Amino acid sequence: MKDKKTLTTEINPEIRDILIEMGAEDIYKCYQCGKCTSACPWFQVEIYDYPVYKFSLETALGAVASSEDKKELDKEIDLIYRCVGCEACLEQCPHGISTPNILRAARRLLVDFDSFPETLKSIVQKTHNVGNPFGEHRENRADWAKGKNVPDYQEGMEFLYFPCCLPAYEARNQKVAQATVGILQKSNVSYGILGVQETCCGEVIRRIGAENIFAEVAKANIKAFSDSGVTKVLVTSPHCYTTFKNEYPDFGADFEVLHTTQYLSHLIETGKLKINKSFNKRVVYHDPCTLGRKNNIYEEPRNILKSIPGLEFLEVEDFNRNLSLCCGAGSGGLWLEWDKEERIVNVRLKQLMDTGAEIIAVACPYCLQMFEETIKSMDTDIQVMDIAEILFECL
Amino acid sequence: MDIIVCIKRVPQTAEAEVTIDSSGKDIEKDRLSFDINESDSYALEEAVILKEKFGGTITVISVGYQDTEDTLRIALAKGADNAIRVKAEDFEHIDGYKTSQILKSVIEKESYDLIFAGCIATDDAYSQVGVTLAELLNIPHASLVINIDTSENRADVNRELEEGLMGHLDISLPALFTIQTGINEPRYASLIAIRRAAKKEIKVIGQEEINKDNLLLNTEIEELFIPPKTKEVEILTGSPAESASKLAEIFKEKGLI
Secondary structure: OOOOOOOOOOOOHHHHHHHHHOOOHHHHHOOOOOHHHHHOHHHHOOOOOOOHHHHHHHHHOOOOOOOOOHHHHHHHHHHHHHOOOOOHHHHHOOOOOOHHHHHHHHHHHHHHOOOOOHHHHHHHHHHHHHOOOOOOOHHHOOHHHOOOOOOEOOOOOOEEEEOOHHHHHOHHHHHHHHHHHHHHHHOOOOEEEOHHHOOOOOHHHHHHOOHHHHHHHHHHHHHHHHHOOOOEEEEOOHHHHHHHHHHHHHHOOOOEEEEHHHHHHHHHHOOOOOOOOOOOOEEEEOOOOOOOOOOOOOHHHHHHHHOOOOOEEEOOOOOOHHHOOOOOOHHHHHHOOOOHHHOHHHHHHHHHHOOOOOEEEEOOHHHHHHHHHHHOOOOOOOEEEEHHHHHHHOO | OOEEEEOOEEEOOOOOOOOEOOOOOOEOOOOOOEEEOHHHHHHHHHHHHHHHHHOOOEEEEEEEOOOHHHHHHHHHHOOOOEEEEEEHHHOOOOOHHHHHHHHHHHHOOOOOOEEEEEOOOOOOOOOOHHHHHHHHHOOOEEEEEEEEEEOOOEEEEEEEOHHHOEEEEEEEOOEEEEEOOOOOOOOOOOHHHHHHHHHOOEEEEOHHHOOOOOOOOOOOOOOOOOOOOOOOOOOOOOOHHHHHHHHHHHHHHOOOO
């Protein structure tokens, strides 16, 4: 889709003001250099033009999602929900503008007025109603741990282990949670889970724009953690990590958060975890946006992989660390359907496969899900594994 | 063409774990999301489509508590011109029949060519308010409407019946239609319409403005319960007619009919 129009709606200062109030305060820093557009993962999808550079200007003019024409409005709202929130644009912006935050301001208004994609609406409702975006039963949240001798969290334990909703409910991702607790057990780490008392961290619904329901969810988790005396939380998902660490404190949270790659790297470094077996495969590491760009965790995942004997470590040339390309699952992207030729994940998978790797190592349940689902329809033998799974095989 | 659309704010239970509250007559709603009833949103969109074609005004009416005003405001953002909330808190118990009588009391003071309602509410599933309201107002109605073709004072409508059958009716206006889902694609609200809607006044009507002389309650909920789980399941196969015959045989065998 090539969009030749520059402005589809009328200028409206009132809309500008309310969007600024809702978090789009960066708009006036933009001088239209366009670096954001070329940094955006949609730029790599050849047939699709995503005009990132326009969002600041259009917001400053209050000319956002305001077409009176139904079809035009559908297109405008489609643009607002295309953003995967990977912050590749922010990484390149000379003025540090967060386009995802600018778009989120519009998303917040649209959500309040029931004007966003149905599939995302369903996620918000499910998270609100049953505590996870998949609509799974709350009582089944700890099923992944059955038969694995996983203790309930007791006050005084070192860690609460918090698997994200994907490792809690989705069959492929459950193996990551199981591998993680397997490593913790072999390392004699004191940990427990809250199981049915856990609620989704709420990251995805906040990115979608459901701010009020996010606040409810955040408060419920903070209360559950605080009632149980939790002081340290170990998470598998970078999405839980960033929400707990950077966003929950605004709602009164007071606990330490560690991503599994940080802690496992520490266990190896301090000799508390012995690697006994080799892993004789070529492994390429995919930096998850939320772990890397958003939280600057680049070395720990690499340190773990490089400490495994036999493992040949590979990087994606030009697109690693802060330049890593998103898998396309962020900010609700996991639930949105695009034509095959229009998917970011296909571009990223090609980059990863072109390295000649046998294994794609990930450190995020969203990336794992996105890659697994996509390679099923590809003619390839490449496998996707979480770093915790690779490490567990080598103990 | 002036159109009145009756809407209801309902809990979203499709993806929820529904539990009964301590009264035994209602469900726990604390952790549920609320939204416009699904078929009501199609009714509103159909009104907006007709307004775009013929001009006129759209008035949305709901009998509900204070938070219903959020739903009415969304309807204003999606194309309604006026909104009225009848205070549910002024009426102790409300069923479908009583809601219809309250709506009749409000609507008979308004001018209209068409009244739309959703064909069924997803919470109590009575399918009663629209058709009862038409009878009380003494105007013709059609239920489960899936297509509307109107001229100034008549409407051709298709009704969606069972097994893919359609009923085609020619109806004189004013009339009331209960709208089936799928008749159109409900629209998003634009940010400009959202801001416009935020400034509009929602008219709130209390019991003093409702003709209460004959407000009757026809039904009262005795008990809500989750059906007990049973171990025996038999799935009937064959055409609907064959399945129905087998079912009737089972009922006879068990002495139910």
